[in-house]
Amino acid sequence: MLKQQEEIIAGYQDKIKEVTTDIDQTKKLIDQLSFLRIGLFLAEILFFVLLLRSADDSLRTLIQICLLLPVIAFVFIVRRQSQLDRDIDYKKQLLWVYQNEWNILNGAANGYDHGQAFESELHPYTSDLDIFGAASLFALINRCSTKSGNNILAKNFAEKSTRDTILRRQEAIKEIKDKITETYSFRANLHGYDPDKIEQIKIQLKHQLGAQLEFVKGSFLRFYVKLVPYISVGLILAAILISSVFWKVLALLFIIHTGWNVLLGSKINKVFYTFGGSSNLLNGYASAILWTENQSWKSSYILSLLDSKIPVSKEIKGLSKIIQNFDARLNILVGGILNALLLWDLKCCISLDRWYKSSSKDVISALDHLGDFEELISLATTAYNQTDWVFPVLADQFALTTTHIGHPLINGQVRVNNDFHLEAKPTVDIVTGSNMAGKSTFLRTLGINMVLAYAGAPVCAKTMQLSVFSINTYMRIKDSLNESTSTFKAELNRLKMILDNVVKDKDTFVLIDEMLRGTNSRDKYLGSKVFIQKLITEKTPALFATHDLQLADLIVDYPETVRNFHFDIQITEGEMRFDYLLKYGPCKTFNAAILLKEIGLTLD
Incomplete structure (x- = not known):
């Protein structure tokens, strides 16, 4: 084994140790926050008991204020823990990426797809030359998590190209090879998700979503959904400050909103079905796209992949936020209250429609081009790992x-x-x-x-x-x-x-x-x-x-x-x-x- 390649293997080993240590430290921090949450819960109980026993009005006021403090702290800790959980998920994928490279260089199998689906005995050469399947060229080279990435790599292994295209691709692969240490984060953001899910989202964005959202295009519905939070809050304040009769009006409004939501339920479900639960996936893809946007690319082949004039990563994060809000309906109690008070599902559908009109085309293109970057990164990673190989x-x-x-x-x-x-x-x-x-x-x-x-x-x-x-x-x-x-x-x-x-x-x-x-x-x-x-x-x-x-x-x-x-x-x-x-x-x-x-x- 070449000394240079031994250094590369040692570099992967160092990264594995570094990320493993980060994960262990993050887990300890999450455990500490869990104990703090328990402490805040006990503090809340203590303040509540003191409130019941206190007869002094000024002291009761102070205790009531103190009752809010553990609740506020609890909310911040929960949010912090959620962020740390996401960090751990990302670091686990990054660890997998480094471990996989170490495995390949030490003779173990590549953890990415082997391309068995592309095998064909009728092809002019792929079967005879072991291009696809177990122990194949594809199995050695592939670093693609998305279906589009796998398809593009298979296409470039199986179809004749032109000299000009090959030279442009060489230039792109060499450029990415020089940025190889940054590509592991890109790959970690895409790995670990169901590749079929993003394909379903792309299909819905391309062919279905516009028609599915027709039911929220009415001007009255949009105006009322925009107005309904003020109506609900007004009725609650009126019931507290003026008369309890407004509780009855609010209850009637709850029934009307719930019935309205039930009537439109099948249309809402069609919109939600593909997107539901995909907020983390979209955030990961947005982070990967952000990496492609932040690089100062020079090769013409890569520049041709960046055909959007707006930061698409930001648009995908916007979609992710809408889906995250939409996911509230998965909790029957929370979703029921939000729909009764705010027509939450309709509000999310309207937000999705506005997003679709302004951003969907650029996002579809960027999601498709992620596969192009994955494919180039696959070849660039091989160029980096195989130090004795040369560009022809x-x-x-x-x-x-x-x-x-x-x-x-x-x-x-x-x-x-x-x-x-x-x-x-x-x-x-x-x-x-x-x-x-x-x-x-x-x-x-x-x-x-x-x-x-x-x-x-x-x-x-x-x-x-x-x-x-x-x-x-x-x-x-x-x-x-x-x-x-x-x-x-x-x-x-x-x-x-x-x-x-x-x-x-x-x-x-x-x-x-x-x-x-x-x-x-x-x-x-x-x-x-x-x-x-x-x-x-x-x-x-x-x-x-x-x-x-x-x-x-x-x-x-x-x-x-x-x-x-x-x-x-x-x-x-x-x-x-x-x-x-x-x-x-x-x-x-x-x-x-x-x-x-x-x-x-x-x-x-």
């Missing part, structure tokens, strides 16, 4: 040259790196070698690093220069009982897909591992040969891994467009040793005879 050079002409390229999913302590380059014009490179010598791994190494490069990310190599290709692979072909598809038919379907793509996109790059396994050796050779000839005709660069040494002889007929490489074995005292290094020329040494001998079969 994007060539504008046909090129692929790399040194010390390794597979990013193989532990660095056992990973073997290779050098490789294409000629100035397309060639079909035939890679022969023994079983387990490294042919398949090398093809996947090249392909998966190309995927990283085209996402704008650093690659697992010392240097890499490449142009933009459309990657097509043929590696893990299997039958399907559900679709009544044999292995051979599945192979033919895959070959047809590649041939169609080669014709449509002249910048296609093909990786093939042992073609036509589902047929006899003669047809396999002839089919592989004609396929290679087709690639040569279409001027399509390819790496073709095979056990069939006859294919290496194609260099005789096509000396300018066919190259031979191999992975071999060394046999020492009957023991096989692999160095996993790519070498020029066809393979001369194979291990089948040795492996068969180990199970009792001897070849002459």
Whole structure:
């Protein structure tokens, strides 16, 4: 392990200890405040007893004033405890973020989504190159809590981009890498919430809320809801100061308000259903958006994501406050009193309507762009953690040259790196070698690093220069009982897909591992040969891994467009040793005879 990476791991360990200590201290403070609340409650009881026993009017007045003090202090302590509880929730998420980074760098699984939902055997390369699913590239890179972030990362791993976009993304990822210590707070503010909840809120804001709030757009209703607090307070004061008959008027008003609220209950519930209980979630998202707003961004890619001219974080906090008020209806007693006195639910709906008209479009856009920032942060975090990876050079002409390229999913302590380059014009490179010598791994190494490069990310190599290709692979072909598809038919379907793509996109790059396994050796050779000839005709660069040494002889007929490489074995005292290094020329040494001998079969 590189010394620089060891320092990064130690840095995460220090952060874990620091946040753990903060959480413990905050918990102690909350416990102290709990004891103080008990003390204030006992003090209130004491003052009440003194009030009952006191006969002195002046003393009674003093005690009555003292009765208010514990109540006021109690309210402040409750608010302080609520704030500390929120602080602990945030710090727990921050601790999770640091712990997760430490786990990944020490070989444990990433706690974020592995992208299994994006797996597809029909995709030109993602299944063969282990892009999605357990032990995949997505599982290594992903730091997205939102669905939009996961979708954007998956899209950039699975779809072809342009050179200009890739360069702009590289610039953005490098800029975020320089701010990496600030991104952990951003991630902590988004982690720990149900990702489906924010998607429901976005859908409601985009498509439903305007129609759902039609029932509060009447001018009379708005005027009356605005007036009703003054009416209720006036009736209470009149009942206390003038005549008890006003209590009856107030009771009648209670009944009317409650009935009105019941009649509109189904419409109010539609508005509340999606938003209810989401105040903390919205505050967390607002804090994350505030971070994006407070940075002095320079890269054009990031600046294009900040398309709002107003501070959206403030608008989301405004929505959060409305929802927090709306949540009062969850307490039947409190909600019932507030609706009877103030038509509370209608008041919240009117506030929500005003907010919707002024702020919803900017908020929807900002919530969508959170996923873009998460995706960039995922790649920037990888760039920060993997200190021996480099950002590739994007060539504008046909090129692929790399040194010390390794597979990013193989532990660095056992990973073997290779050098490789294409000629100035397309060639079909035939890679022969023994079983387990490294042919398949090398093809996947090249392909998966190309995927990283085209996402704008650093690659697992010392240097890499490449142009933009459309990657097509043929590696893990299997039958399907559900679709009544044999292995051979599945192979033919895959070959047809590649041939169609080669014709449509002249910048296609093909990786093939042992073609036509589902047929006899003669047809396999002839089919592989004609396929290679087709690639040569279409001027399509390819790496073709095979056990069939006859294919290496194609260099005789096509000396300018066919190259031979191999992975071999060394046999020492009957023991096989692999160095996993790519070498020029066809393979001369194979291990089948040795492996068969180990199970009792001897070849002459």
